[in-house]
Amino acid sequence: MSTAIRPGRRCGLQEWRRSRPFAAGLLLGLGGLELICVSWVGLGFLRFTGTAGAASWALGALFVVAGVTTWRNPALRYFSGVLAAVLSLVSLVAANLGGLLLGFLLTAVGSALALAWIPQQAPATPQEA
Template identity: 40%
Template sequence: MLLSRRGRCRQWRRGRPFWGGLFTVLAGAWICVLPLAPLKVMLQQGVAGIPSVLMGAVMIVLGLTAWFSPAQRGLAGVLTTLIAMAALVLSNLGGFLIGTLLGILGGGLMFAWQPFREASPPPAPLPSPTAHQDPQGAQP
């Protein structure tokens, strides 16, 4: 039972951009959590913390989108990279550069991922050019 569960998890992971989604979710969480401070600090920060929380939440959603809808991985990867770059300017240097680097890595992995395909059988060999078939059935 453990082996079958492990095999199903491996099969699920191979059918989607797992690592890209994971890095994107981690980047979103990192960017989202850093501005969440005690209420006194948040009141002093004002509206500057809102873009951080929103960008982090959108990055988490994009990472989950890559996991549960692999067909949307290209768009999710590009948007993740753009949001990670915007977070560099709008959100505490993108979570002190860690969130931005994780977001760029996750977006790139999502965009570059290709579905796993079984190896196709090799094509049938072509007849050699020296073999000649006589239309009247004579043997060489």
């Protein structure tokens, strides 16, 4: 019984992934977490030290929110993509060189993927060969 359900779940997961900019949201979330982790490892848990420490947490949280937004509402991908693109540049100067450049690269690619994703349009006539 469970073996009959698993392919359906896998198919559902694949449909869910294809129906939204999955990679964009994933990279944005990972980039945000990386920014936070660099600050966390360098400063100790929950030590908001200086502007860079606070900015890392704030920007990281915003990236995670942007990633979740692209997953939950792909129609807002342009908003979250542009927001993440601008914030990725801000992170370079405000948050430990964009999480030692890795966080910047993840969020920059993620925002570009969000802006480049196109939902497949339905054909004009519903009858297909």
